[in-house]
């Protein structure tokens with residue numbers, strides 16, 4: 096395969112596509128549309144049909160089928176925005192050729208150093224080329240490495256109509272980093288049967304499992320009184336909220352004390368007065384049953400704390416955020432199986448793994464598009480130390496081409 100992925104990547108990262116969680120608009124920032132329009136234009140020039148950017152900032156395009164037999168329509172998806180946590184303005188990518196394990200000191204801020212000891216995945220990159228930012232911004236490999244890999248694969252497939260495959264839909268989304276990546280996807284227009292997001296880190300990884308996630312709010316009604324005459328009367332909602340948080344488990348059920356398949360209850364916000372207070376939580380686990388058990392635990396925990404405050408009341412509200420996509424993917428085992436085969440065909444050892452978080456794919460899976468996540472060479476995201484592997488980006492593009500063919504067989 097004659098790769099264009101590096102050239103594309105170096106261009107796409109120079110577009111500032113940072114999303115903004117405080118913006119009420121869709122997309123959250125207009126500048127994301129500039130990259131979206133460029134990608135639509137490039138796909139048109141490559142011969143994709145109906146490549147266009149819609150009013151909400153989604154880029155859709157089709158690589159037409161090259162065979163006539165009925166084959167499921169595949170979708171390949173990446174997000175165009177970058178994280179609000181770190182500047183994405185004026186990104187200056189640097190290609191480090193033939194990396195040998197040395198410290199990479201970034202020139203625009205020499206205090207930013209990318210060290211092998213801090214990023215063990217760099218050990219796979221000895222002898223390969225890697226890309227970093229220059230020290231003052233993130234790189235944007237999350238997820239422009241995926242965008243570039245899909246574009247590279249599209250260019251190859253469109254230039255080689257002798258490769259047998261069904262119709263392929265390309266979807267580039269805005270606002271993934273602020274949790275709105277699939278809010279306005281038109282699933283009917285997309286018209287795909289199975290999908291793959293390219294937004295994974297570890298070489299060879301395909302992630303078919305995410306957290307199941309709920310949000311929770313505890314609203315406390317205390318008893319206020321004049322502080323000078325409060326003896327035996329006052330029950331401060333602030334103190335109840337503080338007790339509630341202080342008495343949470345610390346050696347388990349916390350983000351800072353769990354890993355792997357363990358879940359947690361995590362307070363994310365607290366506000367209040369003597370009269371009333373609110374504590375916000377996120378609850379996470381891989382199994383829906385355990386998620387329910389954590390919610391029940393929080394309810395008991397709340398009742399136990401309230402025993403010390405007999406005249407106060409509180410309510411616990413739970414709202415669903417997203418669910419482990421494995422439930423959906425297990426009903427369509429060929430989606431994962433074909434990904435594992437495609438990774439092997441690209442000469443990489445596949446690693447089936449889970450994400451302690453969500454992806455666009457976890458929501459797409461429950462919207463009717465089973466959608467695991469494949470690695471694409473992005474590492475150390477949302478930071479000035481972000482780096483991208485050219486080798487892995489090329490392999491990701493090859494995996495897309497292999498997948499197109501495997502589904503046609």
Ligand SMILES: [Zn+2]
Nearest residue numbers: 174237238294
């Ligand atoms: Zn991402």
